Amino acid sequence: MNYINSFYAGWRDLMDNKSDPRTSNWPLMSSPFPTAIICLSYVYIVKVLGPKLMENRKPFKLKTILIVYNFLQVIFSAWLFYEACVTGWLTTYNYRCQPVDFSRSPMAMRMTVGCYWYYISKFSEFLDTFFFIMRKRYDQVSTLHVIHHGIMPFSVWWGVKFMPGGHSSFFGFINTFVHIIMYFYYMLAAMGPHMQKYLWWKKYLTVLQMVQFVAVMIHAFQLLFHNPCNYPTAFIWWIGAHAIMFYFLFRNFYKKAYKKKIEGKLKKETENNNDCTENFNGSSNDGAQIYYTPTETGKMEESYSADAFRKRVFISKN
Numbered sequence: 638m639n640y641i642n643s644f645y646a647g648w649r650d651l652m653d654n655k656s657d658p659r660t661s662n663w664p665l666m667s668s669p670f671p672t673a674i675i676c677l678s679y680v681y682i683v684k685v686l687g688p689k690l691m692e693n694r695k696p697f698k699l700k701t702i703l704i705v706y707n708f709l710q711v712i713f714s715a716w717l718f719y720e721a722c723v724t725g726w727l728t729t730y731n732y733r734c735q736p737v738d739f740s741r742s743p744m745a746m747r748m749t750v751g752c753y754w755y756y757i758s759k760f761s762e763f764l765d766t767f768f769f770i771m772r773k774r775y776d777q778v779s780t781l782h783v784i785h786h787g788i789m790p791f792s793v794w795w796g797v798k799f800m801p802g803g804h805s806s807f808f809g810f811i812n813t814f815v816h817i818i819m820y821f822y823y824m825l826a827a828m829g830p831h832m833q834k835y836l837w838w839k840k841y842l843t844v845l846q847m848v849q850f851v852a853v854m855i856h857a858f859q860l861l862f863h864n865p866c867n868y869p870t871a872f873i874w875w876i877g878a879h880a881i882m883f884y885f886l887f888r889n890f891y892k893k894a895y896k897k898k899i900e901g902k903l904k905k906e907t908e909n910n911n912d913c914t915e916n917f918n919g920s921s922n923d924g925a926q927i928y929y930t931p932t933e934t935g936k937m938e939e940s941y942s943a944d945a946f947r948k949r950v951f952i953s954k955n
Contacts (some may be wrong), residue, residue, distance in 0.1 A: 687770035706825035720751035734866035737803035850884035
């Protein structure tokens with residue numbers, strides 16, 4: 638019992654006395670457990686409850702909703718990115734080492750509020766998955782997708798609770814920029830097949846996401862070698878470890894998705910080449926003979942293209 642009491646006392650001291658008092662009374666910030674419960678509920682909904690509810694239902698058609706939703710996410714991300722820029726990252730912040738300003742100055746509070754809304758934005762992104770479930774696009778609800786969306790609110794909660802702003806907020810700064818581009822892509826894709834010709838850059842979006850995590854890793858782990866602002870080591874590892882995890886998850890997704898696509902393309906080209914070879918030899922895939930009518934003189938027409946020549950089979954008259 639003494640161990641339990643000691644643990645509880647230490648926990649309360651951490652939550653009440655060592656956290657940032659500016660955010661302690663904000664919704665969901667008194668304890669990590671409500672956020673953890675919401676995240677676990679999300680996983681249950683998208684992996685169990687959602688597919689079960691949709692089992693005997695037709696997929697919902699959500700074209701207009703998706704366009705509006707992704708547009709709003711672009712606006713939300715753009716605002717968060719702008720706030721991160723003007724409150725530090727493009728004005729006064731030091732990229733080598735940046736302590737948190739715990740004062741209640743207007744700029745410090747603006748950064749703190751921006752961090753809190755970044756945390757709230759992670760909940761809004763749950764709708765990405767809910768829409769996949771409603772449309773029965775279960776192939777899109779991958780392990781990467783669920784881990785990425787399910788863990789982010791819980792991860793960001795600790796930053797808002799203890800260190801809203803400063804060095805660790807670089808993650809949110811660069812992530813909101815990537816999300817502007819990402820949700821803009823989703824918005825175009827939701828408009829329909831006629832937009833596909835403008836979405837050739839899809840794989841580069843995944844590359845951009847990986848570059849983001851590499852940048853976060855470098856930015857965080859540099860403090861392990863030189864930490865002039867005495868930034869807490871725990872948060873260096875917390876941010877850096879998340880960047881490593883997401884980098885390898887996205888890299889595995891990229892390798893599987895685009896390696897599979899390349900292999901499929903090569904297989905299709907091989908099959909087409911085999912068809913052409915068989916046709917040129919006078920037989921189709923089902924073994925039937927293919928003949929083209931020659932000219933009356935038993936010779937090919939004088940005028941023909943190289944393509945026509947490849948498709949002809951000449952049969953001489955006796």
